[in-house]
Amino acid sequence: MLRLPRSLTIILSHCLLFCFFVSCGNKSQQLQTALSENMSNKNGQSGSGGGNGSASNAPVVRWNANAFPLNIAISDNFTPEESAAAEEVSQEWEQAFDDYHHLFRFSPYAPTPSGYNKFSDFRDGVMGIYKNDRWFPSQYADALAITQFFGHRINPGREDEYIELDHADIILNARYFSFTLDTEYPVYNRYDLKTVVLHEMGHLLGLPHSEDNTTIMAPSITYSTVRNTLSSKDRYNLQKNYPALSVKSFDVEATSEEYLDNSERIVGEEVTGVIEFHEKDYPH
Ligand SMILES: [Zn+2]
Numbered sequence: 001m002l003r004l005p006r007s008l009t010i011i012l013s014h015c016l017l018f019c020f021f022v023s024c025g026n027k028s029q030q031l032q033t034a035l036s037e038n039m040s041n042k043n044g045q046s047g048s049g050g051g052n053g054s055a056s057n058a059p060v061v062r063w064n065a066n067a068f069p070l071n072i073a074i075s076d077n078f079t080p081e082e083s084a085a086a087e088e089v090s091q092e093w094e095q096a097f098d099d100y101h102h103l104f105r106f107s108p109y110a111p112t113p114s115g116y117n118k119f120s121d122f123r124d125g126v127m128g129i130y131k132n133d134r135w136f137p138s139q140y141a142d143a144l145a146i147t148q149f150f151g152h153r154i155n156p157g158r159e160d161e162y163i164e165l166d167h168a169d170i171i172l173n174a175r176y177f178s179f180t181l182d183t184e185y186p187v188y189n190r191y192d193l194k195t196v197v198l199h200e201m202g203h204l205l206g207l208p209h210s211e212d213n214t215t216i217m218a219p220s221i222t223y224s225t226v227r228n229t230l231s232s233k234d235r236y237n238l239q240k241n242y243p244a245l246s247v248k249s250f251d252v253e254a255t256s257e258e259y260l261d262n263s264e265r266i267v268g269e270e271v272t273g274v275i276e277f278h279e280k281d282y283p284h
Pocket residue numbers: 199203209218219275276277278
């Protein structure tokens with residue numbers, strides 16, 4: 001078995017990543033690029049996503065409002081303190097609306113699947129937050145973490161087309177990086193766990209990257225970045241993604257009915273996506 005030095009492995013993986021995102025001139029378009037590159041139908045055939053791959057036309061990605069709260073398992077290779085921190089920081093998203101919404105229901109200490117060798121293996125019956133210390137051999141070695149998601153195109157080709165999620169997982173790259181709750185003394189290659197989890201949970205809720213580096217959805221951080229609260233822009237972006245959850249309480253009933261009315265809905269092909277989170281200083 002050929003074993004490459006770590007630095008070379010990272011460079012090679014970086015090349016793959018670069019090719020993956022080569023059509024993307026702008027980091028906020030990574031979601032769209034990832035989607036257009038990764039869109040596949042149920043037969044696993046890669047496709048252009050029905051010609052909807054233009055970067056200026058990023059699709060809305062969201063859960064159905066009645067999918068909440070999402071059941072999320074926190075892998076048992078997080079310590080109890082780390083697990084509690086992940087739950088705690090997720091409340092930032094739950095408090096993003098004018099009215100509190102219970103978005104997540106956590107079950108701690110889910111067993112870590114040992115035989116999972118690629119992202120898609122994590123699409124099992126459990127949506128989880130995992131720390132993977134083997135990482136994936138052929139790609140994304142320089143990514144701190146990834147969120148992968150699965151869903152369907154709803155109303156394909158129509159102006160109101162969006163992607164409705166039905167499964168997502170957050171996987172932290174514990175092979176090449178470590179994660180900490182100790183933010184007092186930054187250590188090279190060691191990242192604030194809360195910052196990473198808060199960012200990835202934004203993807204899990206359907207949010208793309210943001211160009212604005214004051215937001216949690218900025219596409220990269222350094223080892224000294226501690227950004228474990230949401231900015232007003234982050235909250236606004238989540239509200240915009242979930243109009244049915246963000247209306248004032250007196251409007252909720254009518255809007256929810258409209259939102260949940262499936263009679264007009266056309267369910268299109270299955271879509272998968274992987275969004276990665278980088279260390280900032282990596283030379284792209
Ligand atoms: Zn990201």
